[in-house]
Amino acid sequence: MLYIIVLFCVWHYIYKYNRKNILLVLYLLVMCMLISIWYGFWLNIWSVISFLFPHFPYFDLSRFYMLQPLLWYLILGVVFYILWNQTNLFFSIVGRLSAITLFILQVHHLFNVSHNNQESITQKPSYAEFFSKDLFNDIDTFIDRKKSEYRVVSIGLHPSIAAFNGFFTLDGYSANYPLEYKKKFREIIAGELVHSEAYRNYFDNWGSRYYIFVSELETFHGNALLMTKKVVKKYSARIKDLKFNVRKFSSMGGEYVFSALEVENAEKIGLNILKKFNHKYSSWEIFLYQVSKDNKYKQLTMGDS
Known part of the structure; x- marks a missing residue:
């Protein structure tokens, strides 16, 4: 319960001064969710379209999922901006430390886990x-x-x-x-x-x-x-x-x-x-x-x- 109260207070403070950015993050998350749903049900959707319009040319519109990495990095960028630009001294220190930590973890994942150890982790070649x-x-x-x-x-x-x-x-x-x-x-x-x-x-x-x-x-x-x-x-x-x-x-x-x-x-x-x-x-x-x-x-x- 204490964690929930603390998170609510932090959320209330950040939302108060970063409403536009918070809404942007939410919009991007909703887009990611909709693309995932679209990708998951695309074959069912296409079966209906091909049944109703048998001569309609095939388009693989499920490939909108390729936008997912771009959207997630946009979300990450906006979150970094929110964390880095807090006006309150306490939240500013915590936010910048959090941003730096997240950035280091992401760089580690990209250049170490995703490349050097690709085959051992995913069983696929680098x-x-x-x-x-x-x-x-x-x-x-x-x-x-x-x-x-x-x-x-x-x-x-x-x-x-x-x-x-x-x-x-x-x-x-x-x-x-x-x-x-x-x-x-x-x-x-x-x-x-x-x-x-x-x-x-x-x-x-x-x-x-x-x-x-x-x-x-x-x-x-x-x-x-x-x-x-x-x-x-x-x-x-x-x-x-x-x-x-x-x-x-x-x-x-x-x-x-x-x-x-x-x-x-x-x-x-x-x-x-x-x-x-x-x-x-x-x-x-x-x-x-x-x-x-x-x-x-x-x-x-x-x-x-």
Whole structure:
């Protein structure tokens, strides 16, 4: 009860002299709450809209939740301003000490917890571990060719990693690319899509992610594209029977496969293992495969002219 009385007195004093700022904080909190509710019920809302207007184009309006970090930092900034600008001597000292303490804690969270210890806390790679520049520099040095001379795909990791490191990828994530290219790429993974209804629907009915989907990795759910060294070691993961159309891959200019786990039937489908790459500060262990010479067909790929 004493705490409630003290908090009420503090609130009454601060509200009396900072009414506009307090109301601004409340408005921002209400916006955060409404966005959270909207995000939580968006699929239900869209199902009603699509039922009433079946030809209405799809818009993912749930992504308003991306405004949440901005709103929370605005709230933090206003709270800092309120704490720092108290006229009463006692509240001024307490407010400024509180503001400084909160600021130090926030900086500690951003630059220590959120970066250096990212993988140990969230079980996900940090930015540097994810893109692994040193590891892919080793791969580039080993291949020892101009990157524009060949194309690559990735298995068990996002193709954006290879693209970030300067490799020319056949796979990727794009909201707008030629339908003809999607049809060609589908032939590479058609065997895997037959064995996974989820991946087939995901690719055929959407398709912005044109990845090398592997039905055997479907059980890993979110980790199917984050097969880090820790995940692979924990589950002794490997691909036993990859259904990969090497001839179609070659016809599109593909030559190398970056796989985050071993492909046991690689030789049988026309892929030769060249080397396994590892690096102390990388989350990945990359198996580098190359198309067997008998399967190599050089043709232009999307973007070449």
